[in-house]
Amino acid sequence: MDQNVQHTLSEEDFALAHALQLYPRVSWSRLAPVLDAAPVTLARRWERLRASGHVWVNSYPVVRGSAMQVALVEVDCAPGRLDEVATTLESIPAVMSIEYAARGRDLLLTVNAPSFTELSALVLDRLGQTPGVVSTRTHLAAAVHVEGSRWRLDALDGDQIEAVRALRRDDAGPAADPVDLRSTAYGPIVRELGTDGRAGAAEIAARIGRPASTVRRQLATLVRSRSLVFRCEIAQLLTRWPISVAWWIRLPTADIGEAVRRVGADPRVRLCLSLTGPANFLVNAWTHALPELVGMQSDIERALPAAEIVDTSVTLRTRKRMGWLLHPDGRCTGRNVPLLDA
Numbered sequence: 001m002d003q004n005v006q007h008t009l010s011e012e013d014f015a016l017a018h019a020l021q022l023y024p025r026v027s028w029s030r031l032a033p034v035l036d037a038a039p040v041t042l043a044r045r046w047e048r049l050r051a052s053g054h055v056w057v058n059s060y061p062v063v064r065g066s067a068m069q070v071a072l073v074e075v076d077c078a079p080g081r082l083d084e085v086a087t088t089l090e091s092i093p094a095v096m097s098i099e100y101a102a103r104g105r106d107l108l109l110t111v112n113a114p115s116f117t118e119l120s121a122l123v124l125d126r127l128g129q130t131p132g133v134v135s136t137r138t139h140l141a142a143a144v145h146v147e148g149s150r151w152r153l154d155a156l157d158g159d160q161i162e163a164v165r166a167l168r169r170d171d172a173g174p175a176a177d178p179v180d181l182r183s184t185a186y187g188p189i190v191r192e193l194g195t196d197g198r199a200g201a202a203e204i205a206a207r208i209g210r211p212a213s214t215v216r217r218q219l220a221t222l223v224r225s226r227s228l229v230f231r232c233e234i235a236q237l238l239t240r241w242p243i244s245v246a247w248w249i250r251l252p253t254a255d256i257g258e259a260v261r262r263v264g265a266d267p268r269v270r271l272c273l274s275l276t277g278p279a280n281f282l283v284n285a286w287t288h289a290l291p292e293l294v295g296m297q298s299d300i301e302r303a304l305p306a307a308e309i310v311d312t313s314v315t316l317r318t319r320k321r322m323g324w325l326l327h328p329d330g331r332c333t334g335r336n337v338p339l340l341d342a
Contacts, residue, residue, distance in 0.1 A: 014153055014155035016042060018161075022161065024231065028040075034164055046198075059190075061227065069115060070111070070141040073137070073138050086107060089109065094111050095109050096320070096323060098318070099244070100315065100319065102314040105137075111123070142274040147271055149230075172224070190228065193222075238329075245287060247311070251306055279310040
């Protein structure tokens with residue numbers, strides 16, 4: 001690990017990251033008045049944060065209906081082979097995220113595939129036959145109710161938050177029809193945005209060898225199609241919420257909508273999924289400290305009186321998040337495995 005990396009962020013750094021969570025592709029000139037800083041200052045600050053792996057913007061396909069199959073896969077490894085297995089799995093595009101679990105499983109993977117058939121092949125033929133893997137247990141996501149792009153820092157005040165949201169509304173333009181992200185026209189642009197969610201048309205055009213005017217038009221259509229999620233990530237261990245925990249919950253199917261409404265309103269919650277299997281609902285949250293987990297679990301139990309918490313799993317370390325490989329301290333390594341190739 002680079003010993004020269006600064007492992008603290010300033011209030012100005014957090015404010016910039018929060019603004020980019022609200023509007024990941026906002027221009028520096030538009031954002032400057034909100035943060036009371038010159039556009040060139042914001043640009044320099046962003047490049048420093050991105051280069052050090054503290055903050056980054058990625059993009060990935062929106063999950064719409066049956067167009068994408070998502071699952072959680074628990075992986076148990078042979079003694080002494082955990083790191084070997086993780087190294088193999090991190091290179092697979094379909095494995096979006098890899099977490100080391102404190103108990104109950106060695107690794108928890110978030111995976112995706114374009115179809116149920118391809119998801120089955122991924123789990124049975126690829127993950128299950130990875131050298132060092134002893135067993136896997138798969139939980140299919142019937143619905144993604146809340147996901148990580150909605151999680152926010154608390155660095156901006158209410159007026160600043162509304163100002164950034166207004167910029168996003170003003171820049172949105174009319175919605176376009178969904179596009180084929182794997183097509184010849186859009187696939188190369190999508191891959192570039194997966195590497196840098198803030199990349200502009202001129203930069204993308206230079207990389208893929210197309211006229212800037214063509215890419216500018218295609219990029220605008222792609223963004224307006226809402227086919228991609230743009231997400232500003234931050235190194236978790238450098239925030240005030242360094243502990244990641246997942247609750248596996250069993251509750252009546254009829255109560256899931258109300259569960260999403262009640263639990264999803266907690267700003268610490270990053271993920272809510274409906275799952276197949278005995279635990280049919282999963283809640284993932286970032287919290288301040290281990291003692292807080294007890295209080296938050298009590299909050300969930302009060303909010304969902306008909307629910308049974310089947311398992312509580314704390315993440316020891318995140319190795320890969322939405323295609324990006326991470327350092328042990330949570331910073332981005334700069335290495336990305338494009339999800340589109342899944």
